[in-house]
Amino acid sequence: MDVKTIMVVGAGQMGSGIAQVCAMAGYHVFLHDISQAQIDKGLANIEKLLSRQVEKGKMTEEEKAATLSRLTPSTDLQNAAQVDLVIEAIVENMDVKTKLFAELDQIAPPHAILATNTSSLPITEIAAATKRPEKVIGMHFMNPVPVMKLVEIIRGLATADEVYETIEAITRKLNKVPVEVNDFPGFISNRVLMPMINEAIYALYEGVATKEAIDEVMKLGMNHPMGPLTLADFIGLDTCLYIMETLHEGFGDDKYRPCPLLRKYVKAGWLGRKTGRGFYTYE
Ligand code: CAA
Numbered sequence: 001m002d003v004k005t006i007m008v009v010g011a012g013q014m015g016s017g018i019a020q021v022c023a024m025a026g027y028h029v030f031l032h033d034i035s036q037a038q039i040d041k042g043l044a045n046i047e048k049l050l051s052r053q054v055e056k057g058k059m060t061e062e063e064k065a066a067t068l069s070r071l072t073p074s075t076d077l078q079n080a081a082q083v084d085l086v087i088e089a090i091v092e093n094m095d096v097k098t099k100l101f102a103e104l105d106q107i108a109p110p111h112a113i114l115a116t117n118t119s120s121l122p123i124t125e126i127a128a129a130t131k132r133p134e135k136v137i138g139m140h141f142m143n144p145v146p147v148m149k150l151v152e153i154i155r156g157l158a159t160a161d162e163v164y165e166t167i168e169a170i171t172r173k174l175n176k177v178p179v180e181v182n183d184f185p186g187f188i189s190n191r192v193l194m195p196m197i198n199e200a201i202y203a204l205y206e207g208v209a210t211k212e213a214i215d216e217v218m219k220l221g222m223n224h225p226m227g228p229l230t231l232a233d234f235i236g237l238d239t240c241l242y243i244m245e246t247l248h249e250g251f252g253d254d255k256y257r258p259c260p261l262l263r264k265y266v267k268a269g270w271l272g273r274k275t276g277r278g279f280y281t282y283e
């Protein structure tokens with residue numbers, strides 16, 4: 001299928017990164033959000049990252065200008081009527097996502113593919129909110145999107161082969177590496193990563209070590225680029241909690257129980273880097 005125009009729904013840290021790499025690859029992109037402030041912040045961040053590429057000689061001024069010209073801000077979901085592919089990157093909540101997919105199903109043209117960047121939620125359940133489950137698929141980018149090579153691709157029960165093939169080809173065009181994973185809670189990435197982060201939070205909660213010591217052990221001892229608590233702040237503590245809840249509910253095993261300290265931080269609004277405070281504080 002020929003995809004030319006994409007709408008990215010959600011202009012947060014993932015959505016703005018996805019919009020950036022799609023525009024860089026030559027696609028026309030609507031960057032949609034319910035919050036104009038989030039769109040402004042997302043576009044400013046893209047501008048900043050592209051300028052850095054120009055400074056480093058990895059991109060010309062002309063390429064930067066052309067990339068920016070392919071990005072259109074949107075607060076009107078009706079713009080989805082003009083696109084071939086939607087990539088959803090809003091909050092990790094099944095009710096909010098299914099409501100959006102039902103709306104998109106009404107607006108987007110019949111040929112359009114509806115992809116979700118969910119970190120953990122069942123693709124089959126999101127697809128069931130639409131009348132086109134064969135055109136719904138998981139396209140799970142990693143954070144920070146412009147840097148990380150992986151995209152997990154997840155078929156729902158009804159996803160058509162040609163939809164999978166189209167998304168796989170687009171992933172390669174974005175200069176990313178697609179890896180197919182089956183539709184189970186947390187897929188592979190977060191089924192393996194998030195219990196480690198949750199365990200690090202338990203270690204802090206139980207006073208086994210300071211946050212700095214926990215991060216240092218994993219950085220220097222395991223060669224992780226960021227310690228698990230720094231990484232949790234980077235991902236967003238709300239997103240970490242939602243993913244742990246999905247794993248806990250999906251598998252029913254106590255080993256996935258979210259740490260009470262994680263719940264407490266989220267209740268306090270300490271969501272990590274994006275709110276200026278999580279396990280650490282940020283300017
Ligand atoms: N956005 C965009 N680009 C960024 C960036 C950001 N937030 N942070 C760094 N970069 C870019 C820099 O511009 C630089 O690019 P160039 O090489 O083109 O100059 C490059 O990344 C390296 O940056 P730095 O040298 O400043 O920093 P670093 O070497 O410490 O790397 C990092 C930064 C890539 C973020 C690294 O710390 C890292 O890999 N951290 C772990 C990230 C990770 O685990 N991501 C997965 C999270 S889980 C997930 O995404 C799934 C989920 O569902 C929750």
Ligand code: NAD
Pocket residue numbers: 009010011012013014015032033034035038088089090091092093096100117118119120140141142143234235236239274
């Ligand atoms: P974020 O909080 O940075 O951004 C979410 C954005 O969605 C906000 O700008 C918000 O205004 C917008 N939004 C909320 N409801 C909306 C709606 N109904 N319509 C339009 N916009 C809406 O979140 P994020 O970290 O970018 O995560 C987004 C999605 O990507 C989640 O499903 C998350 O699980 C997934 N994800 C996150 C990461 C990560 O490391 N943060 C990695 C991979 C996947």
